[in-house]
Amino acid sequence: MPTETNFFQYCPNCSSKNFTYDNNFKLHCKDCDFVLYHNIAAAVAVVFTFEDSILFTVRKVAPDAGKLDLPGGFIDPNETAEEAACREIKEELGLAITLTDLRYITTAPNHYVYKNVAYRTMDIFYGCALERADVSITAEDEIQQLVWIKRSEIDLDAIGFVSVRKVIASLVLGC
Ligand SMILES: [Zn+2]
Numbered sequence: 001m002p003t004e005t006n007f008f009q010y011c012p013n014c015s016s017k018n019f020t021y022d023n024n025f026k027l028h029c030k031d032c033d034f035v036l037y038h039n040i041a042a043a044v045a046v047v048f049t050f051e052d053s054i055l056f057t058v059r060k061v062a063p064d065a066g067k068l069d070l071p072g073g074f075i076d077p078n079e080t081a082e083e084a085a086c087r088e089i090k091e092e093l094g095l096a097i098t099l100t101d102l103r104y105i106t107t108a109p110n111h112y113v114y115k116n117v118a119y120r121t122m123d124i125f126y127g128c129a130l131e132r133a134d135v136s137i138t139a140e141d142e143i144q145q146l147v148w149i150k151r152s153e154i155d156l157d158a159i160g161f162v163s164v165r166k167v168i169a170s171l172v173l174g175c
Contacts, residue, residue, distance in 0.1 A: 007116050012036065024118050040109075041121045044085040045072035045164060046097075047105065047171065050133045050148065054168070056159075057092070057137075058145035063113050064160030068147070072123075081124045089128075093146075094138040102126040106170070110163035123163040 008027055011019050013034035021027045027036040047070060048055035056068040071092050075084040082099045089095050105125040112119040137143045151172045159165040 007118065024120065038120075041112075041119050042075040042081065043073060043110070043112075043121045043123045044075060044081050044088065045070040045123055045125050045167075046085055046089055046102070047125060047127045047167070048130050048135070049127065050130045052152075053133070053148040053150050054154065054171075055130075055135060056147050056149060057143045058147065059160060060140075060142055060144040066144075067160030068158045068164075069160055070125075070164055071143075074121075082126075085124075085126055092137070092139040092143060093135050095135065097128060101128050103128070106167060108163035108166050110161050112161070121163070123161075123167075125167050 008019070008021055010017060011027075011029035011032060011034055013029060014032040016029055016031040018031050019027055019029040019034075025038055027034075027038065029035075055071070057071055059065050059067055059069045071089055072085065073088040073092075075081055076087075079087070082102055085102055086097055086099065089097050103126060105127050107122055107124050110121045110123050112121050133148055135146055137146055154168060154172055156165050156169055159168060
């Protein structure tokens, strides 16, 4: 497991090793004065509900492969959060939802380590009530399974990301 401070070995501008990288956030080279902000990335997640159940994905890939997650993903440049949610849902589940189907819930920060790079994200959560439970996977490279779980039967420890766990706990347990 990489630490959050060691994934840069050299200054990207001058290859010096004489730099600081405090709090996984600001790289500052002491030799050439190059500065790089590793800013928070924005992501979206959708809480689909049907009757008393919530739809989870089972992740197929790192990080947190095998753990429960929600459909969603990173927001692309020049996209709104709602557009990203609709795009990701179309890509992952083949569902055509529109902006008016989404109900804003909350935001929560997350840690996301991918190929030794530690990203800090701000996850934006939307709710979407479905009228039918028959949903299928279209992104089979990312998702190994879809599961509807009754609110009373959700095991929070089976959820991978801390942001998702926090929001689901809040929705289900009111905490
Ligand atoms: Zn430098």
